[in-house]
Amino acid sequence: MSNPLKLSVPQDAPFIDFEREFDFPVEAVFEAHRDPEAIAQWLGPRGMTATVDHYDFRTGGSYRYIHTGPDGISYGFSGVFHTVRENDFAIQTFEFDGYPDVVSLEFLQFEDLGDGRCKLVGHAVYPTQEARDGMAQSGMEGGLTESYERLEELLGSHR
Amino acid sequence: MSNPLKLSVPQDAPFIDFEREFDFPVEAVFEAHRDPEAIAQWLGPRGMTATVDHYDFRTGGSYRYIHTGPDGISYGFSGVFHTVRENDFAIQTFEFDGYPDVVSLEFLQFEDLGDGRCKLVGHAVYPTQEARDGMAQSGMEGGLTESYERLEELLGSHR
Numbered sequence: 487m488s489n490p491l492k493l494s495v496p497q498d499a500p501f502i503d504f505e506r507e508f509d510f511p512v513e514a515v516f517e518a519h520r521d522p523e524a525i526a527q528w529l530g531p532r533g534m535t536a537t538v539d540h541y542d543f544r545t546g547g548s549y550r551y552i553h554t555g556p557d558g559i560s561y562g563f564s565g566v567f568h569t570v571r572e573n574d575f576a577i578q579t580f581e582f583d584g585y586p587d588v589v590s591l592e593f594l595q596f597e598d599l600g601d602g603r604c605k606l607v608g609h610a611v612y613p614t615q616e617a618r619d620g621m622a623q624s625g626m627e628g629g630l631t632e633s634y635e636r637l638e639e640l641l642g643s644h645r
Numbered sequence: 646m647s648n649p650l651k652l653s654v655p656q657d658a659p660f661i662d663f664e665r666e667f668d669f670p671v672e673a674v675f676e677a678h679r680d681p682e683a684i685a686q687w688l689g690p691r692g693m694t695a696t697v698d699h700y701d702f703r704t705g706g707s708y709r710y711i712h713t714g715p716d717g718i719s720y721g722f723s724g725v726f727h728t729v730r731e732n733d734f735a736i737q738t739f740e741f742d743g744y745p746d747v748v749s750l751e752f753l754q755f756e757d758l759g760d761g762r763c764k765l766v767g768h769a770v771y772p773t774q775e776a777r778d779g780m781a782q783s784g785m786e787g788g789l790t791e792s793y794e795r796l797e798e799l800l801g802s803h804r
Contacts, residue, residue: 499774500658546707546725566705566725568738568748577748579727579738589727589736591750593772611772613752615658 489638491631500618502610502626506634510641512596512604516573518637519543519594525551528636531629534561544570549578565589573598580610588617606634648797650790659777661769661785665793669800671755671763675732677796678702678753684710687795690788693720703729708737724748732757739769747776765793 489507496503508515518524522541530536530553539550550564562583568591569577576594581587595607612618648666655662667674677683681700689695689712698709709723721742727750728736735753740746754766771777 498657500770548705566727566738568725568740569746575746577738577746579725579736579750581727587728587734587736587752589750589752591738591748591770591772593746593748609772611659611750611770613750613768613770 489634491627491634493627493630495618495622500612500615502608502612502618502622504608504630505605506608506630507599507603507605508634508638508641509603510638511602512573512598514641514644515604515606515637516596518641519576519596520570524640528640529633531625531632532636543567543576585617585620588613590617590621648793650786650793652786652789654777654781659771659774661767661771661777661781663767663789664764665767665789666758666762666764667793667797667800668762669797670761671732671757673800673803674763674765674796675755677800678735679729683799687799688792690784690791691795702726702735744776744779747772749776749780 489509492505494503518528520543522538525541526536526538529551534553534555537552537554539552541549541551545567547570548566550562553561564581565579567576567578569575573596575596578592579589580592581589590613591611593609597605597607599605612621648668650663650665652661652663677687679702681697684700685695685697688710693712693714696711696713698711700708700710704726706729707725709721711719711721713719723740724738726735726737728734733755737751738748739751740748749772750770752768756764756766758764771780
């Protein structure tokens with residue numbers, strides 16, 4: 487688990503960017519983004535129970551999932567997939583029920599690094615600078631760090 | 646045709662904002678955004694022939710339309726609808742075939758002004774400042790101005 491999340495939050499633009507390498511083939515990492523059962527096992531911070539209402543990871547598809555914490559409080563997330571290209575690229579919208587209509591757009595590139603390794607490159611765009619700041623301060627970095635650690639653990643358990 | 650388009654292109658953020666009033670009820674302007682046959686008659690600059698491949702203006706729906714100029718050159722546009730609330734609000738993605746994967750996110754509010762009038766308030770968000778600049782310089786203002794004039798003409802012809 488030695489691959490760090492590199493997150494960047496530019497001061498003068500409503501973006502969040504990240505990079506994260508994986509010691510797994512691009513096909514395996516892509517499949518874990520496509521399979522709703524896998525999504526329920528890794529997407530979100532540790533300690534949350536995930537329920538996937540639907541997760542249709544294809545161009546024109548949509549998704550909705552709910553995270554429930556140990557305190558029983560639930561957090562719903564939903565969006566649509568503008569583009570999904572196998573083992574290559576996805577563009578999707580993202581909305582948290584707690585901030586209705588504050589929708590962001592996420593670009594996710596799946597890069598094959600060879601030798602059974604790959605890299606995710608993410609770029610998220612927010613409708614206002616304030617929405618971006620709120621997202622950056624919401625614990626997103628920790629949540630993403632834990633999500634990708636859980637993804638590695640899930641893929642490792644299949645080996 | 647005395648309702649001007651007010652377009653604003655902020656210098657320091659990858660956004661384009663606009664407002665446009667209409668001397669027609671919000672229900673009529675919304676319906677012209679929903680009906681694919683109406684879309685083909687007003688969306689786009691004058692002189693273009695529009696072909697609507699599909700236009701499913703509802704939450705989770707998608708669209709694709711093609712504009713063909715007098716020179717026979719075609720321009721395709723497509724996206725997905727994240728949110729559509731009747732007579733109220735829509736959020737959609739937007740992609741021009743000529744710039745694949747350079748997708749923007751558009752927020753469109755339908756405001757009832759009373760007395761049979763309404764206002765559209767638009768906010769578009771681009772994945773880079775350069776993409777926003779390119780869109781602003783592409784003749785978007787003229788195209789939007791002519792689109793909304795055509796929309797008024799279409800609604801006026803139904804009176």
